[in-house]
Amino acid sequence: MDILADLNPPQRQAVEAVEGPLLILAGPGSGKTRVITHRIAHLTTIWDIKPHRIMAVTFTNKAAREMKERLSVLMGERAKSLTVGTFHAICASILRRDGAAAGIDPKYVIYDDADQLALMKRCMQELCIDPKTHPPKPLLSAISRAKSQLLSPGDCSLRIESYFEEVLHRVYTHYQDLLSANHALDFDDLLMMTHHLFDKHPDVLSKYQSRYLHVLVDEFQDTNITQYALLRQFAGKHRNICVVGDPDQSIYSWRHADIRNILNFGKDYSEAKTVYLEQNYRSTKGILAAAHGVIAVNRDRIDHGLWTENEEGSPITIVKAPSETSEAQFVVGEIQRLMASGEARARDCAIMYRTNAQSRVVEECFVRYGIPYQLVGSIRFYERREVKDMIAYLRVLHNPFDGISLLRIINTPARNIGQKTVERLSQLAQSQGVPVFVALQRLLQSSEVPAGLTSRAVRALEAFWELITQLIAESQEMDLVDLLDAVINKTGYQTYLDNLEDGGERWENLLELRGLANEYAALGPAEGLAAFLEGVMLFSDTDELDEKRDVATLITLHQAKGLEFPVVFILGVEEGVLPHSRSLNDRSQMEEERRICYVGMTRAKKRLYLVRATERRLLGEMKSNPPSRYLRDIPGNLCQEIDLNWSMDTCAPPETKQRQAEYDAGDYVRHAKFGDGVIVSCAPTRDDQELLIAFEKVGMKKLLASVAPLERMSSPELLDD
DNA sequence: CGAAAGGCTCTTTTT
DNA sequence: GAGCCTTTCG
Numbered sequence: 001m002d003i004l005a006d007l008n009p010p011q012r013q014a015v016e017a018v019e020g021p022l023l024i025l026a027g028p029g030s031g032k033t034r035v036i037t038h039r040i041a042h043l044t045t046i047w048d049i050k051p052h053r054i055m056a057v058t059f060t061n062k063a064a065r066e067m068k069e070r071l072s073v074l075m076g077e078r079a080k081s082l083t084v085g086t087f088h089a090i091c092a093s094i095l096r097r098d099g100a101a102a103g104i105d106p107k108y109v110i111y112d113d114a115d116q117l118a119l120m121k122r123c124m125q126e127l128c129i130d131p132k133t134h135p136p137k138p139l140l141s142a143i144s145r146a147k148s149q150l151l152s153p154g155d156c157s158l159r160i161e162s163y164f165e166e167v168l169h170r171v172y173t174h175y176q177d178l179l180s181a182n183h184a185l186d187f188d189d190l191l192m193m194t195h196h197l198f199d200k201h202p203d204v205l206s207k208y209q210s211r212y213l214h215v216l217v218d219e220f221q222d223t224n225i226t227q228y229a230l231l232r233q234f235a236g237k238h239r240n241i242c243v244v245g246d247p248d249q250s251i252y253s254w255r256h257a258d259i260r261n262i263l264n265f266g267k268d269y270s271e272a273k274t275v276y277l278e279q280n281y282r283s284t285k286g287i288l289a290a291a292h293g294v295i296a297v298n299r300d301r302i303d304h305g306l307w308t309e310n311e312e313g314s315p316i317t318i319v320k321a322p323s324e325t326s327e328a329q330f331v332v333g334e335i336q337r338l339m340a341s342g343e344a345r346a347r348d349c350a351i352m353y354r355t356n357a358q359s360r361v362v363e364e365c366f367v368r369y370g371i372p373y374q375l376v377g378s379i380r381f382y383e384r385r386e387v388k389d390m391i392a393y394l395r396v397l398h399n400p401f402d403g404i405s406l407l408r409i410i411n412t413p414a415r416n417i418g419q420k421t422v423e424r425l426s427q428l429a430q431s432q433g434v435p436v437f438v439a440l441q442r443l444l445q446s447s448e449v450p451a452g453l454t455s456r457a458v459r460a461l462e463a464f465w466e467l468i469t470q471l472i473a474e475s476q477e478m479d480l481v482d483l484l485d486a487v488i489n490k491t492g493y494q495t496y497l498d499n500l501e502d503g504g505e506r507w508e509n510l511l512e513l514r515g516l517a518n519e520y521a522a523l524g525p526a527e528g529l530a531a532f533l534e535g536v537m538l539f540s541d542t543d544e545l546d547e548k549r550d551v552a553t554l555i556t557l558h559q560a561k562g563l564e565f566p567v568v569f570i571l572g573v574e575e576g577v578l579p580h581s582r583s584l585n586d587r588s589q590m591e592e593e594r595r596i597c598y599v600g601m602t603r604a605k606k607r608l609y610l611v612r613a614t615e616r617r618l619l620g621e622m623k624s625n626p627p628s629r630y631l632r633d634i635p636g637n638l639c640q641e642i643d644l645n646w647s648m649d650t651c652a653p654p655e656t657k658q659r660q661a662e663y664d665a666g667d668y669v670r671h672a673k674f675g676d677g678v679i680v681s682c683a684p685t686r687d688d689q690e691l692l693i694a695f696e697k698v699g700m701k702k703l704l705a706s707v708a709p710l711e712r713m714s715s716p717e718l719l720d721d
Numbered sequence: 722c723g724a725a726a727g728g729c730t731c732t733t734t735t736t
Numbered sequence: 737g738a739g740c741c742t743t744t745c746g
Contacts, residue, residue, distance in 0.1 A: 059735095059736075060736075061736085086736065087736080088736050089736090112736090113735085187735090187736055188736095251734075252734080254733075254734060254735090255736075354733070354734080355734075356733080356734085357732070357733090357738095360737095414723070416722075417722095418722050418723080419722085537736095538736070556733085556734065556735095557734080558735075559735085580733060581733095582732095592734095618732095619732075
């Protein structure tokens with residue numbers, strides 16, 4: 001197989017530049033994943049690099065999985081020994097293997113958002129900080145920001161400039177203490193602690209540096225400072241680091257992605273080569289031009305060419321609906337029409353929106369009209385109560401120091417351990433400075449009942465202790481699936497679910513979890529449990545997306561990055577929704593909103609619909625939003641407009657008209673009465689344009705584009721007649 | 722002790 | 737409208 005055969009010249013250049021650092025700037029649809037996979041295949045075949053000496057880092061599990069699939073097509077079995085994974089997954093396994101040097105328990109557990117929140121509440125309680133005056137979430141997000149920049153609690157104490165920062169410092173310090181007391185790491189810790197480990201233990205670092213001859217990174221524009229620092233550590237010895245990115249698709253600044261990384265790359269690796277991938281293989285010319293119209297407005301960007309040899313394609317359809325219901329109905333009708341005409345199947349269609357909340361109306365509508373669909377990741381699998389409960393049990397068995405999990409399941413299902421008892425128990429743990437698990441053990445060993453506890457409560461705790469210790473013993477020798485079954489049975493969880501209203505559905509979820517556990521069977525008891533817990537925490541539901549089923553996809557614009565569909569509907573193209581209201585007063589956030597829109601538009605291969613509702617329910621209140629500013633930035637000649645407001649009462653088919661209102665300053669026009677003229681300026685109004693026209697014969701006139709009897713003139717010669 | 726009801730806040734995007 | 741917390745009742 002000739003790996004270079006069907007690559008265009010820049011792609012080939014990117015694949016063949018194997019020595020030294022390489023920056024690939026790749027526009028949407030330019031084949032960047034292809035370049036990465038072919039580059040790896042090229043390295044392993046032509047240059048005979050052993051696959052286990054190559055690391056490819058992605059952001060999502062889905063991207064990692066796809067890359068592995070494509071690589072095994074190119075390389076076969078050899079692909080298995082490549083390191084392909086997300087930053088988080090790669091770091092998690094490094095810490096499990098080598099973290100002990102930095103004081104990390106190999107049996108550490110990973111805390112997700114919910115766990116973090118629980119821990120933060122506990123933390124604030126212990127510090128006597130009122131969660132009303134200092135809401136936990138902003139504090140957590142500030143801590144996350146610090147960790148994304150490699151700032152330890154100590155570093156944060158160096159520049160305390162406000163009361164908030166003072167509180168932050170105290171909270172951050174204690175939060176880290178609690179994490180470590182629980183033998184737990186949060187998502188950001190996985191990265192920061194790995195960096196820390198490498199920083200303090202050159203021997204460990206050197207092991208990885210020597211092993212990895214080549215490091216490749218996808219979606220480089222989304223890396224944060226910590227991730228970039230990690231990459232530099234990995235590539236520190238051989239300096240063969242290849243990063244692929246597109247600044248125009250940077251939409252994760254809220255997760256502390258730092259665009260400066262792209263700029264710094266050239267400084268940190270002054271010998272770096274740069275390759276531009278500018279040919280788009282995905283979209284029609286029309287879609288590309290429309291998307292360019294939107295993104296070109298951004299100030300903080302370098303305009304680079306993006307072109308395609310694809311056909312011009314259908315016009316972009318801009319739809320004005322009276323409400324979010326009719327917005328959804330339009331989508332249904334249009335999908336039905338496309339399916340009936342054979343132009344598209346359900347699976348060719350994607351419905352994209354800014355916020356998850358928007359999906360509900362669409363979902364209801366799809367159910368009513370029987371359009372098959374899949375909703376991508378609004379409720380994460382492992383965030384479901386029953387799944388979290390089961391995982392909490394397994395975590396406690398794996399690592400009894402995990403107090404957050406222990407307290408979660410201590411009375412689930414109910415076993416007569418009330419709130420008071422739990423509170424008393426965690427107080428005991430805190431005052432003795434030991435984990436809850438140990439405090440419980442001590443309490444039960446001592447002959448006297450501590451103050452504040454009834455003997456009844458102690459009996460209940462004893463029963464719980466028996467249950468857990470017995471399960472821990474079993475976890476040492478039982479296979480994972482058997483262990484899970486044992487937990488479900490001995491805790492009475494199944495009976496508990498049976499008595500619940502929606503128990504059936506929840507039981508299904510546990511069966512799914514069981515199926516997942518089955519995949520770790522080969523690893524044996526303890527190791528299987530560890531790997532399962534790691535996998536389940538880092539597993540994201542976006543991975544659920546199944547391209548094989550013939551169903552339409554409902555997805556947020558963020559999650560849509562990296563995907564493509566023949567037909568794309570973007571909903572809520574309104575001021576306040578896209579761009580989102582929370583970004584309106586911040587210029588750099590507004591630029592990001594624009595990139596989000598750009599990402600959505602460039603997902604479309606053949607057809608693109610931009611739909612808005614003149615009125616929609618927001619915050620429980622009816623709101624009427626003006627059309628998104630992005631609509632104005634799309635050249636009018638690329639569009640066709642549908643106004644559903646007109647068809648409401650009359651039941652007439654939706655009126656379609658070529659958008660004539662779109663004029664630009666400098667256009668030449670002929671007016672039925674005033675004769676020929678040139679447009680001096682045009683001011684957009686709600687649905688129209690107010691034109692200032694200099695007429696040859698009658699001078700300046702102010703006219704509305706939609707009502708004035710104007711005709712566009714193609715060339716200025718006519719004026720000179 | 723647990724379940725149910727009422728009141729409160731806050732709504733972006735996710736590894 | 738939803739999730740979270742607190743209060744209230746059985």
